[in-house]
Amino acid sequence: MASTSVIDELKKSQILELLEQGKRVDGRTLDEPRKLIIEINAIPKANGSARVRLGDTEVICGVKIQPDRPFPDMGDKGIFICTAELLPFSHPSVETGPPGPDVIELARVVDRGIRESHMIDLTQLVIQKNKSVVGVFADNVVVDYDGNLFDACAYAATAAILTAKTPKWEMKDDVPTLVEGGESHVPTTTIPVSVTMGKIGNYIVVDPNGDEWASMDARITITTDSNGNICALQKGGNGGFTFDEVIKCGELSVKVGSKVREMLKQAKERGQ
Amino acid sequence: MASTSVIDELKKSQILELLEQGKRVDGRTLDEPRKLIIEINAIPKANGSARVRLGDTEVICGVKIQPDRPFPDMGDKGIFICTAELLPFSHPSVETGPPGPDVIELARVVDRGIRESHMIDLTQLVIQKNKSVVGVFADNVVVDYDGNLFDACAYAATAAILTAKTPKWEMKDDVPTLVEGGESHVPTTTIPVSVTMGKIGNYIVVDPNGDEWASMDARITITTDSNGNICALQKGGNGGFTFDEVIKCGELSVKVGSKVREMLKQAKERGQ
Amino acid sequence: MASTSVIDELKKSQILELLEQGKRVDGRTLDEPRKLIIEINAIPKANGSARVRLGDTEVICGVKIQPDRPFPDMGDKGIFICTAELLPFSHPSVETGPPGPDVIELARVVDRGIRESHMIDLTQLVIQKNKSVVGVFADNVVVDYDGNLFDACAYAATAAILTAKTPKWEMKDDVPTLVEGGESHVPTTTIPVSVTMGKIGNYIVVDPNGDEWASMDARITITTDSNGNICALQKGGNGGFTFDEVIKCGELSVKVGSKVREMLKQAKERGQ
Amino acid sequence: MGGRDATLVLLDENGIRCDGRKVDEPRRIMIKAGGLKNADGSAYIEFGDNKILVGVFGPRDVHPKHMSNTDTGILRVRYHMEPFSVTERKNPAPSRREIEISKVIKEALEPAVMLEKFPRTAVDVYIEVLQADGGTRCAALSAASVALADAGIPMRDMVAACAAGKAADTIILDVNNEEDQAGQADMPIGYMPSLEKITLLQLDGVLTPAEYKKCVETGIHGCKIVYELQKKALTDKYFGNGEK
């Protein structure tokens, strides 16, 4: 999805021409994300799940919660792992096989956005210190691709975690054992929201769609928390940003993020 | 071994022409398997072993028996694992490297035929419940290829298991420890027999040789147990069977299987 | 680094012509290794390290020492593992990815030279018998290639081990726990020295450089210990040696090895 | 067949199964043609609690070239389970089981697809199991047929699939997860109803020859039920929901 063709060049000219008039190919303003639909509990057998549509990009996240051994030197904390995979039908160019650098970066950026916000209170996910902790695994699968997987995956994972129920385990004979009726919500402290912006020519656009993604010079993904603070950031693409652009993107991420956060809050309430 | 060439097309016409006269390329009747030779104890250092020739197809199976950890939720049962590998000199087209889908299917079908018959009484292979059990590993290697590896591997594995001796272990200081002089036969309850049939045109032939294998439209492998019941089945190939053909194949598998079972019984007796 | 080109053929003729006059391309005598420079403690954060230049071949070895589980049936011995990797900038022909047979052989020959000399007294590296032992990991990385990696890696690993300090661990609550102030030298008993010789035409040259390596018919690497005994040997290359040549190489390895051993001893003393 | 749960009544005195079904009654089945935006054809199936998405690309070029066939098109099938689709989180790498099922489904579809019309090209069928509940391969095969038709790939017939099996000494249709774990036999069947050909057939578990015959008959009966739902899914998409 990163190769450049003659058609891409034509599209890019057209996109740039419109931007000079303050317009985008799909009629949005520059700081307007696409329509976001969050369906929770799409996979009832998972501990939590969400199906997210961001324009024509679609992602499903399933959360599995199960006992695990803690990481070394982290015996007083639960485990959080977030993955991402492009299903082969999500775009004709997707290949099966081990993930490439693009997908590895995607997964790691989504993971860090959630991790660095301290969204999940991992200190509450200890079954027995140094021996057994609770692992929260948020696996994203991309069903349809139309640009900006970073935000779509982040929203799906966040919604799935916000609505997930964790079973309770206690140690019995050195084995973590399920406690009947001990279900509760995953302990969370904040709602991180990722906002990805593309730079096309000298314009910054929020939530680039597939055509914009193929045309942009650089991108930046900024995650903010419920306090409006910035907690994670990743620049990508083979172009650069000016200082002013980087500051402007920070402001955009707070502004756009607060609107998306409202939708995630509503999803959480539907999951009560 | 699945590619189609002009020569394969010519061979197929010739095979079909003969079948219309009720004959096969190597002179067998349609429901007649090739000559089966079972040599037991071919690898004396293994716990059990057999070298099987089915016509010009040749397979060696070695059984290794050693303590292992039980599968989760299966702490009261021993482990049985059956593998298959085509040695690179078994046919010019064999490639080294990780097994492809053909070989994975072969191993899994042979494994299931033995497993689903409950041939090995896994409940007798427990050293300490939930902690340590006996693992029976039956590894098939194909030495020469001339069609129908399913049956050749199944017979080799079955003969090797029937004649294998298992050491005895007891837990000492939480470690499974060999008990001197505790050797006994692997506990078995039945003798499963796999019978593979190919469909060429509208003819069903038992035990297809290499040329028939390359010409056939579809195949079916049916495993029966000592009671004459059907315990495992796998259809393969890019053609289909009618209902009547499927029933007929079931009957053939019982009939042909009972003859092969006599040969496996004799092999077992030679191993006493 | 093993492919043959027209240029290689020309170089080989030139090298042979010189050898017929008793000379080598870089002016050395036939039994003379290149200038050896051993810098110890190049990686201060490792437990031991050395940077070795053998002519224009350069290798860094870092030794990490950490608790590990013993190998089965070796519960009364520590672990020693030696690896080798060609960094991709060490030569234009090096490819990234899993190691090929050349690099695997390199690592195993260097490992065996040290292991078979019993250089490290592994019996002193036991924390608790059968439970926890000390592992000594000597990882060689080739920084620049100009032939004879065998000796350069062996000298780097030997110097790094000779100057390494091992922490001390004791078992506490079944976990190996660091004992403050318990550092000591890795217990060693001898100084193994590897000497690699190439056969070009009918000439035996010590420490072949890159051009000689590409031209030679066969090679032999012989490791001797501090007593002047031979403790490991590996022939390589697609040519053969006469009996007399093999004996002569043995003698050369003792003679050249004793000089190199003096340099390793000096490196050890610098590390006190 | 796994260990048996002593307390589970697979079939009660009135011939009602543990999930309330009769012996010859399939689980709730919902098939939808289309749905994916980037695939050339697609389908979604809910079969009991199974939830499976299938996307099809093709006919399209084959890379690497040497895998193509100058005489015919090739069919490639990948069956894959999401990490969250099963009780214990699944490792994302393809298991040997998934590789075998991919092959079995491929060989079940090949008799139905007119690959000879597209030499040198490939048709790719990607099956993704979002939620698994026993019988995924039959549900996947049924959805794959619809997705192929949705992609406009010429076909000789649909392949409909359903399992039969044995539990409580009775031949039953459409074995669910509990019946598979605690039952006596499971026989997945793929069937082309118009051409009357069985293109997928497997069996795990012990059957007498008579039960074997009944099991195949029962499975084919189930396939015919699925077949009607496949046709309805395609009709609904291409001719609207008027026809029911």
Place this chain on the structure above:
Amino acid sequence: MGGRDATLVLLDENGIRCDGRKVDEPRRIMIKAGGLKNADGSAYIEFGDNKILVGVFGPRDVHPKHMSNTDTGILRVRYHMEPFSVTERKNPAPSRREIEISKVIKEALEPAVMLEKFPRTAVDVYIEVLQADGGTRCAALSAASVALADAGIPMRDMVAACAAGKAADTIILDVNNEEDQAGQADMPIGYMPSLEKITLLQLDGVLTPAEYKKCVETGIHGCKIVYELQKKALTDKYFGNGEK
């Protein structure tokens, strides 16, 4: 950000950090152009206790061919840590972290390298971390720019890199390993000082919008310090040590 060590004073009452630096002071930096014998260009950097070697090959042919681009050259970057470079011996196989950093550094260098001058070829940048001490990606990126210049690859500007961050509620320059583990935020920045473009930017940790702005400013300040040392390294190699 990892767990905090209660006894470590990150910033004392005089504004002095745990390693004796002021808040806007980088660690000791030593950059050397050249050094490797087989590479087309190379550089060595010591940045605090980081020790990193970079070698460059190219422009050279691309294998396999289909990875080349007829319109432009391609840049390939591998960031790799030696097994002995970190406290706990590292598995030699590339980790997901190393793959991501390779990509981030590649995209930070691309705006600076005139790849369009070398269609169909590749420039390979190999980064080897001999000893790691926090901030390896910035040190690696700074050294990679020098190695590219040393290889004679035409460039629009150097990319200089340095991290800023937050510890003890204060924005600081060049976060060291202790500050990264116990601190509040780490923001690596790559910057082209002449073109005034930020080409690498990441952030882990929580910052208010005001702190965010100050952090970027602080990081750019650090990049400019590194830039001078990059120029000096190249001058020293090509014009001798006379200029200081």
Place this chain on the structure above:
Amino acid sequence: MGGRDATLVLLDENGIRCDGRKVDEPRRIMIKAGGLKNADGSAYIEFGDNKILVGVFGPRDVHPKHMSNTDTGILRVRYHMEPFSVTERKNPAPSRREIEISKVIKEALEPAVMLEKFPRTAVDVYIEVLQADGGTRCAALSAASVALADAGIPMRDMVAACAAGKAADTIILDVNNEEDQAGQADMPIGYMPSLEKITLLQLDGVLTPAEYKKCVETGIHGCKIVYELQKKALTDKYFGNGEK
């Protein structure tokens, strides 16, 4: 050399070894040329309790093409142990040990094979160890030579192989598994008896220079014994069993 078993007497007062052999006596050796039906050439060897099958294909086309050499044929050797060939079941994936032995055997055979007669092609030698008992590489190399000859590949000489070693302070011929585990040195030798060239030579364990010389001599003596059996195997196949 592994740990020593205190109770095992490697050499008794009469110079008899633990398996009843004299110091210069090899184990029972049986070599058979041919046997495999699909290979172009093959051989089977029993060497003590070692049981090894070798199959050869070629000269044949090389895939992928870029691995072929326009000036000469190439030899490819795979040494592989069956999972059941050793005491503890072996993982089927090739180990680093197997990769090294494959390379060592390849380089031991290359001086004997007239590869220059078959440019652009490959000769493949596949070695499968069915049962291992110490000294597999020598047994494998000896059988591989016979299999190459059986395939009609032109050769300059046979490569015969046998190990010598040291146990109980004595140089002995053909080290068995117990002697390898408990002994002092093991030196596998591959030798072309007519051309008088050593093409495989390895050593693990400590020898004085004098012992080293004696060890090489002893090994060559063993190779000559093996050489006679190799010739006999080929004669038996091609001229019947009349000659003994």
